[in-house]
Amino acid sequence: MKKLYPDYYEKFKCIADKCPKTCCGGWQIEIDEESLAAYKSMGIDNVDYENEIFNYDEDKMCRNLREDGLCKLILKHGEGILCRTCATFPRHIEEFQNVREYSLSISCPEVARLILNRQDSISFYEEDDEEKDLEDYDAGEQEVYKYLQVLRKKFVDVIQNRNLSLKDRGGLILCIADTFQNAYDNIIFEDGDLDQLDIDSILNTDYASLNLTFQNRKAMFDVMKGWEFTTSEFSDLLSVTEETIYTKDTVSKEKAAMCKCLAGHGVELSVVLEQILLYFIYTYFCGSAYDEFYFGQAQLAVCTCLHIQDLALAHYMRTGDITLDDLIRLTYLYARELEHSIPNILYTEEYMDENPLV
Incomplete structure (x- = not known):
């Protein structure tokens, strides 16, 4: 059986009573x-x-x-x-035929710190062990998984290409995912075989930079209002964020000021968002083999960056300052609401599928 895991996986150690948000x-x-x-x-x-x-x-x-x-x-x-x-916990395993994918949940404050502190590109290791996979898997889902692996490898390369803007990276990922979803749906509708998928053509699809309107961003923000919440802390944070950002016509100057403030603390926001996007693509994209929301899962990963950026901007606009510690806190609070609620995950995937950004 193959074992896949990120390079920081073995570095995690629970900080127990020092943890700011216990699991x-x-x-x-x-x-x-x-x-x-x-x-x-x-x-x-x-x-x-x-x-x-x-x-x-x-x-x-x-x-x-x-x-x-x-x-x-x-x-x-x-x-x-x-x-x-x-x-x-916070170790997470996605199981596929003869493959186990290991990750650490970013809803854990210490994991969020490990990931968001990284300035360099994260690597992934693959190992073989002698354990036999005795599970009975659906053959169709596992065939899709093999295609999703190819797409995810492409997505990882795109995400870590810092010669492209985040808007370009997000746009390219969504265009590829959308093309794959449409091709898959057409084959299934016509009772065809998946070997009809032209994966090379899909990977080289044309794309447009992700230039979102105010209405686009608000629509993506609103998905969080449909979640169930573990505590009132996040729902209150959501209300304050909406009031701070979405009652204004534009916040472009405030965004620029926030990036400048972070840079003053030695933090490049684009690198932080890159690590967040990489985390959600690596951890969850291939799992869409089990529910067929391939595009929805890709867009969800992209939108996690939009969501956390909104939370961060509201924090900066209210306090006049923002640090990496603030970004770490907002990220694990956000992930606690999304990652550990099946209703929230399914609702959000479906919402993303029905409200495409490309």
């Missing part, structure tokens, strides 16, 4: 059957055995979390007591 709260923590049985035999408290989750308080914090940010279970029993969810 032990804000959502239900599901417990696997083996851990649940062990907890039951040990008489572990603070477990909802019927619903197979940890109990949480009125603030949606796990009741095993102490006020100092440390886990009661680990302190008493060691790290081996952790259920699969707690032991693996």
Whole structure:
């Protein structure tokens, strides 16, 4: 089996009680059957055995979390007591036939710091191991995955080409994804075979730079208003951002001032957005093999940059300053709402598919 992972994967280490936004709260923590049985035999408290989750308080914090940010279970029993969810997060695995793709969730503050601190281009490693893949996969989905791998490799090259503007990079990615989606849909509609796809032609499709109107950006912003939220923190942030940015006719001068402010702190916004775009393309694009929203997933990746840029701009306009730490915080707050909610992901993919930017 092949193992694919980014070059920073092995560098992650949980910072535990130093974490500014613990993963032990804000959502239900599901417990696997083996851990649940062990907890039951040990008489572990603070477990909802019927619903197979940890109990949480009125603030949606796990009741095993102490006020100092440390886990009661680990302190008493060691790290081996952790259920699969707690032991693996923020590690994420996408599984395909004979391939496992490993990533770290950018909703984790320490992961966001690892990714957004990078000035150089991120690399990806591929290794072979002796483990056999015994899963039964849908042959059609796995055939699509092979094409998506080719597209994603192209997207990674585009994203990391700093000779192109971010608008050009986004436009090229979306035009390729749109061409692929249309070609795929036509083949399926006509009961054809996927080997009819002219992948070379798709990769070399013409493109236009992504020059968005105010209405385009507002339409992309509005998708977030349809999400379910883990806490009021992000919904409040969204309301303030909308009021700050989208009640004005233009914010071009403010954007330029924000970039200048970041540059004064040694931060190049285009590099930060490049890393965010790369993260979402690498982590989720090939997973669209399972739901057929190929274009929707590509546009979602592009729009994460627009969303986070909006949040950052509103922060700058309200405070008069912005740093890399602010960008890191806004990124992990945003990702917490999107990445860990299946309804939010599906709603956003479909919304992107129905509201194309190209």
